Structures are given as structure tokens and as C-alpha cells.
Amino acid sequence: xxxxxxxxAGILQGLSEAIAFGKTANLDMExxxxxxxxxxxxxxxxxxxxxxxIENQFNFGFAVDWMRKDLGIALSQARRSGASLPLTAxxxxxxxxxxxxxxxxxxxxxxxxxxxxxxxQ
Numbered sequence: 388x389x390x391x392x393x394x395x396a397g398i399l400q401g402l403s404e405a406i407a408f409g410k411t412a413n414l415d416m417e418x419x420x421x422x423x424x425x426x427x428x429x430x431x432x433x434x435x436x437x438x439x440x441i442e443n444q445f446n447f448g449f450a451v452d453w454m455r456k457d458l459g460i461a462l463s464q465a466r467r468s469g470a471s472l473p474l475t476a477x478x479x480x481x482x483x484x485x486x487x488x489x490x491x492x493x494x495x496x497x498x499x500x501x502x503x504x505x506x507x508q
Contacts, residue, residue: 388457389457389460389461389464392454392457392458392461393458393461393472393474393475395432395454395495396454396458396474396475396478396479396482396495397474397475397478398430398432398433399432399436399478399495399496399498400474400477400478400481400498402430402432402433402436402437402440402496402499403440403496403498403499403501403502404502405419405423405428406420406437406440406441406499407499407502407503410441416437416441417437417438417441420433420437420438420441424437432496436448436494436496439494439496440496440499443499443500443503445490445493445494445496445497445500446493446494447494448494448495448496449494449495450491450492450493450494450495451482451485451486451490451491451492451493451494451495451497452486452491452492454482454495455479455482455483455486458475458478458479458482459479461475462475462476462479478498481498481501482495482498484501485497485498485500485501488500488501
């Protein structure tokens with residue numbers, strides 16, 4: 388399960404960045420995901436959560452709180468065994484940001500919310 392969660396964390400961060408990037412370029416992100424979802428970038432997360440991420444809908448699925456628990460287990464085991472999980476540690480911190488925004492019970496695809504925030508000027 389920990390290997391699965393490590394993969395999902397990385398995939399969702401990449402998907403979040405792609406959607407946020409495409410939105411800043413005023414792309415039709417539903418069309419973009421339909422096209423790239425048929426190629427090497429395709430995944431269950433893209434097909435199952437891409438549209439809801441575009442629409443900022445996160446009230447279903449596997450909660451951020453549960454993902455942080457699982458990533459914490461993986462990171463703890465990595466420390467004990469000497470494995471290096473730099474991306475996992477980074478995405479775990481991003482999920483901590485979502486929790487701090489009040490999103491602990493949101494779906495793990497809510498990772499995009501960090502990128503949707505407008506920088507303070």
C-alpha cells in the first residue's frame with residue numbers, strides 16, 4: 388500500500404501542476420486531459436479526477452488526512468531502511484498545507500488548491 392500511495396502522491400502533484408499551468412495559458416483543460424490521457428501521461432487519476440480538479444470539486448474519495456497518515460508511514464519506514472523519498476516528502480508537505488487550509492477531509496486531488504491560490508502582492 389505504501390508503494391501505491393507514493394505513486395499516487397507524485398501523479399496527483401504532476402496532474403495538479405499540469406492543470407494549473409494549462410489554466411494560466413487559457414487552455415481548454417478538459418480537452419487537454421482528454422488528449423493527453425490517451426498517451427503516456429494517462430492514468431486513473433487523470434481520468435477519474437481530472438475533470439473534478441478542473442471544477443474544484445473535492446468532496447469525495449480518499450481524504451488528505453488518510454493520505455498524510457499513509458505517507459507518514461512510508462516516510463518513517465524510509466528513514467529506518469535508508470530509502471530516499473524526496474518527492475514523497477515534498478508532496479506530504481503540500482498535503483500538510485491543504486490540511487492547514489482546512490482541507491483535511493477533502494479528496495487527495497485537492498492538492499491543486501495550493502496552486503490555485505493567488506500570490507499575495
